[in-house]
Amino acid sequence: MKVVKFGGSSLATGAQLEKVLNIVMADSNRKVVVVSAPGKRYGQDIKVTDLLIECAEKALRNEDYGEPLACVLERYESIAKELELPNDIIEEINDNFRELLNGDKTSRNRYLDAVKASGEDNNAKLVAKFFQSRGIDAHYVNPKDAGLFVTDESGNAQVLPESYENLFSLRDRAGIIIFPGFFGFTKEGEVVTFSRSGSDITGSILANGVKADLYENFTDVDAVYSVNPTIVPNPKEITVLTYREMRELSYAGFSVFHDEALIPAFRAGIPVNVKNTNNPSAPGTRIVNKRENINGPVVGIASDKGFCSIYVSKYLMNREIGFGRRLLMILEDYGLSYEHTPSGIDDITVILRQNQMDQYTEEDIINRIKSELAADEVKVEHDLALLMIVGEGMRHNVGTTARAAKALANAGVNIEMINQGSSEVSMMFGVKEANERRAVQAIYEEFFVAVPV
Numbered sequence: 001m002k003v004v005k006f007g008g009s010s011l012a013t014g015a016q017l018e019k020v021l022n023i024v025m026a027d028s029n030r031k032v033v034v035v036s037a038p039g040k041r042y043g044q045d046i047k048v049t050d051l052l053i054e055c056a057e058k059a060l061r062n063e064d065y066g067e068p069l070a071c072v073l074e075r076y077e078s079i080a081k082e083l084e085l086p087n088d089i090i091e092e093i094n095d096n097f098r099e100l101l102n103g104d105k106t107s108r109n110r111y112l113d114a115v116k117a118s119g120e121d122n123n124a125k126l127v128a129k130f131f132q133s134r135g136i137d138a139h140y141v142n143p144k145d146a147g148l149f150v151t152d153e154s155g156n157a158q159v160l161p162e163s164y165e166n167l168f169s170l171r172d173r174a175g176i177i178i179f180p181g182f183f184g185f186t187k188e189g190e191v192v193t194f195s196r197s198g199s200d201i202t203g204s205i206l207a208n209g210v211k212a213d214l215y216e217n218f219t220d221v222d223a224v225y226s227v228n229p230t231i232v233p234n235p236k237e238i239t240v241l242t243y244r245e246m247r248e249l250s251y252a253g254f255s256v257f258h259d260e261a262l263i264p265a266f267r268a269g270i271p272v273n274v275k276n277t278n279n280p281s282a283p284g285t286r287i288v289n290k291r292e293n294i295n296g297p298v299v300g301i302a303s304d305k306g307f308c309s310i311y312v313s314k315y316l317m318n319r320e321i322g323f324g325r326r327l328l329m330i331l332e333d334y335g336l337s338y339e340h341t342p343s344g345i346d347d348i349t350v351i352l353r354q355n356q357m358d359q360y361t362e363e364d365i366i367n368r369i370k371s372e373l374a375a376d377e378v379k380v381e382h383d384l385a386l387l388m389i390v391g392e393g394m395r396h397n398v399g400t401t402a403r404a405a406k407a408l409a410n411a412g413v414n415i416e417m418i419n420q421g422s423s424e425v426s427m428m429f430g431v432k433e434a435n436e437r438r439a440v441q442a443i444y445e446e447f448f449v450a451v452p453v
């Protein structure tokens with residue numbers, strides 16, 4: 001049995017839905033189909049989820065949300081028209097959006113989650129109707145009925161372990177299951193969404209739950225590339241990756257697959273195959289436990305912007321037991337999560353996403369570090385990009401850091417910091433955001449063009 005997830009780009013138009021139907025029908029093992037909300041039809045288009053967030057934010061501010069709502073309704077209507085579906089499904093969808101937007105706003109988070117989730121929920125109903133209109137035995141299944149229970153963390157839910165057992169019974173259902181991605185229910189019956197792009201997570205949870213043989217993740221590229229194709233044109237395709245490599249790359253910026261979608265599949269030993277809806281015969285990228293060919297040190301290079309660093313120095317920091325803990329406790333007081341903490345004898349740097357901290361929080365934190373930890377110097381640097389070089393082969397190869405550092409130096413990029421992951425599967429370079437593209441291109445050139453792996 002296979003679980004198949006289609007991303008928003010695969011469901012953006014009626015023509016895309018025709019491709020989805022053909023893919024599902026081409027293999028009788030494709031039993032569970034997870035769908036996102038309609039995504040972008042072209043580069044500058046707006047995803048339905050973003051339109052819904054705009055509606056909800058406006059409604060919460062008591063502003064008129066007619067315009068974004070009209071765009072949402074138009075997206076579903078045009079798909080239904082293109083596929084010549086009966087009008088009742090569109091009426092049902094329109095009523096549902098209107099009802100939800102008029103719903104209870106006492107809790108901002110609950111309201112936002114309910115509105116966001118309705119993008120996938122209504123799309124699953126639409127896709128099921130479409131399949132049925134073509135004489136296929138397909139059924140919409142609601143995550144609550146299936147027992148997909150999650151933690152009560154708005155916009156950031158995590159699956160509750162009992163869900164896996166509940167979902168196993170989906171195997172016994174007749175026909176093809178059309179399941180909305182991106183959300184689950186708390187034990188109290190409230191809708192809570194995963195983080196953005198979280199339909200990948202739903203697919204992985206379902207694959208684990210039904211003990212699938214394969215989790216196929218259909219998107220709009222032929223493969224996971226060794227670098228973001230918007231930074232390097234026509235990059236090398238990756239044929240096989242380990243779960244660990246993919247998780248590192250996803251976390252560091254490969255938006256093609258959600259980093260939290262690896263664990264459920266990994267735990268059940270289910271391989272993941274990233275494939276292209278627009279070119280389904282291409283083999284895509286397989287994500288597995290172990291790969292044979294680890295001759296080249298680097299499998300992929302990911303990058304992301306929007307980081308800052310808090311540099312703290314104090315003479316004899318090395319002798320002060322508990323300094324690092326007390327520093328991190330200050331950050332914890334503000335609910336901040338951090339990414340890396342490179343350190344030296346008398347200094348430590350904490351790297352974090354800068355959108356977690358406004359100017360006042362930052363000033364507070366600096367003052368507290370100075371006064372409570374008696375630091376000699378505290379400096380915050382903004383607008384950093386983190387580059388992550390990933391590959392299981394790095395463990396066995398000498399000189400990878402030197403090659404990367406030399407490539408950056410030759411490209412005139414100053415390295416703000418370096419951190420080697422203790423797993424030795426990844427290495428991080430911090431550079432100024434303005435140098436991000438140049439840095440990624442230089443490292444790609446070094447590991448994939450100059451000496452191809």
Ligand SMILES: Nc1ncnc2c1ncn2[C@@H]1O[C@H](COP(=O)(O)OP(=O)(O)O)[C@@H](O)[C@H]1O
Binds near residue numbers: 010036218220224
């Ligand atoms: N290393 C990479 N390999 C492939 N695609 C990548 C990579 N990094 C970023 N992307 C982007 O991810 C996009 C696919 O992810 P996403 O937009 O979430 O698709 P979907 O709509 O199927 O969920 C691609 O179109 C591509 O621009």
Ligand SMILES: N[C@@H](CC(=O)OP(=O)(O)O)C(=O)O
Binds near residue numbers: 039119197199
């Ligand atoms: N629609 C949601 C969830 C999702 O996974 O979407 P996509 O498959 O289009 O990335 C989002 O935009 O976050």
